[in-house]
Amino acid sequence: MAQKPEITIHDIAKKLNISASTVSRALKDNPLISEATRQKIKKAAIEMGYRPNVMAANLRTRRTNTIGVIVPLINRHFFSSVISGIEDVAYKQGFAVTISQSNDNLEKESTIAHTLFANRVDGLILSIGMETQSYDHLKLFSERNIPLVFFDRIVDEIPAHKIVVDDFGGAYRATQHLIEQGRKKVAHIGGPLNLQIYAKREAGYRKAISDAGLQINENQILHNSLTREDGLNAIKKILKTKERPDAIFCANDTTALSAIIHLNEKGIKVPEDIAIVGFSNEPFSELVTPSISTIKQPGFEMGQKAAELLIKQIGSKTKPKNYETIMMETELIVRNSSQQK
């Protein structure tokens, strides 16, 4: 199949009447090799169209200089920001990054993890899917001491560095903001509680309500997978409850969007009748009418931090004695869905 034959260091060696070891060293700028031969070898390598076979090198060195990244969905703004942050740091340090998406599907997540493991990535950065409640596919990595860094959707049970945002604080702040707008009955559309982030967002919401001396209506706290459709079902359900709320804190922007669209259609005014705050600052949140108040997460910086921690760990021979959990600050962005002009 190959028309141009593969050129190996042996071919270069033969042509120059030297040994393959010398070629290998010269190409790696090993100082043992004299300047003259180095030049000669590099010149020949270029002329002959030499392309190193990374697989062979990796096999020998047991390193791939590759970082695996698994996210639920690559086209969520938050996740793609994190990926950009990871790439930013990784490329500068000479690591390649291979990105995969689990589609929030446990089976696919597991397949990907096994593939990355089998390909011997030097480390893994991931945010688990919504379905993920068993972690065998991740233990693979910890058992073999392959560095692992979680971000956002982390797993408590597995010791590793973790980068999270202050979900509790963000949710607290969001809810408090609604209360400051004079709202007394704040509902909540939340995510699956097996994911810590959603548990924390709900906790922050609850704390803000009780700190304000208000009542929680348990019928108006819903849990689902936070898709567009889930959001629609949730808002419908909420509207059917006895005491209609005057505000909703949504655990993501997608459900906030569903709610707004449905309320618009029903002629229920946002924010006058029902004020809404979302979470994540998806790009669309500023484009809808009314624009969505939301919590901004520093995705790019999280990615950078994750990559830094991972690469540091890859570089060190020993297991870190203690694992850090880094919590990044969030920011409340007030837009029209929660505040009257």
Add this chain to the structure above:
Amino acid sequence: MAQKPEITIHDIAKKLNISASTVSRALKDNPLISEATRQKIKKAAIEMGYRPNVMAANLRTRRTNTIGVIVPLINRHFFSSVISGIEDVAYKQGFAVTISQSNDNLEKESTIAHTLFANRVDGLILSIGMETQSYDHLKLFSERNIPLVFFDRIVDEIPAHKIVVDDFGGAYRATQHLIEQGRKKVAHIGGPLNLQIYAKREAGYRKAISDAGLQINENQILHNSLTREDGLNAIKKILKTKERPDAIFCANDTTALSAIIHLNEKGIKVPEDIAIVGFSNEPFSELVTPSISTIKQPGFEMGQKAAELLIKQIGSKTKPKNYETIMMETELIVRNSSQQK
């Protein structure tokens, strides 16, 4: 560093007092191996926690079962749809997919291409970046007969299968639609002409105008990189021209969005004063007010098709005698930015 030692087929072989070749064959379900030994070996493999070293196998077989994908930006809806389509087909056929983004930056695109090449991906699917005008990094692949499939932003000079949408037709249809709304002066915000897609969109636009017997105002055809900012500059420039247009065909939704937001701010009514059509059907296009009329591209299907063609090519020993260019249909979606209610 590794606590659990790596288990190889040799370890299994030693333990069972058989040869490594038998182990290798058994694990690959080679029919040469008797059912009994196969069972025994698989059992031992699991017990001992064997994990195949893909690098070693790849080195030997010269295949990686991996497809590389390079796109300009992973968080564009169109591109992520294509990626999902690729994954859909690839995973079913046992291929891993590694995704990279060039950020429309030639240098990064080149680095990625070299990395993928060095890692011996079995094939490459890509859509080139806006800056890409030299193709040395892609010739790498064609020279070594590594299958290559382009989609959307293709390169004419390189022989390969290509999947495109009917940009000309889509643009023609979009412009025609504006004309059907009674518009006589249609401006165009276009992309860099070194990319065929933008050249074709412009051509379609021009054809529609001339077919309708209307005049083109060359001052009102602008070219830029189609970012949010570029769009803003473009609309400002257009508004300054002598004869203000009554419609704009934008080569993507992002610039359509910029235009709409700016016009909203200026109090110029969309679509009454200026009607707008975009391209790509980004998710936000239905969310803005007014919602953006646009051209929908079948991203998922394009990805599927690209993966199919690529995998077929990977499987065959010989170079295809002729390369296909598959053109997929687009669909005009009429929303409020171009049609009064």
Add this chain to the structure above:
DNA sequence: TTAATCAATGCAATCGATTGCATTTCTGTT
């Protein structure tokens, strides 16, 4: 001049799985 030192290069094993070919072990037939 000789031994000691250093710089430059080469040898050969190694990483782990695969596979063409050789060899052993069975099975059935006469």
Add this chain to the structure above:
DNA sequence: AACAGAAATGCAATCGATTGCATTGATTAA
């Protein structure tokens, strides 16, 4: 019991780069 043929297994080379150790040649010190 002997043998052909099939079935199962083993041997050893191979993929291409890396690297510890040995060797060569050159330089310096004594």
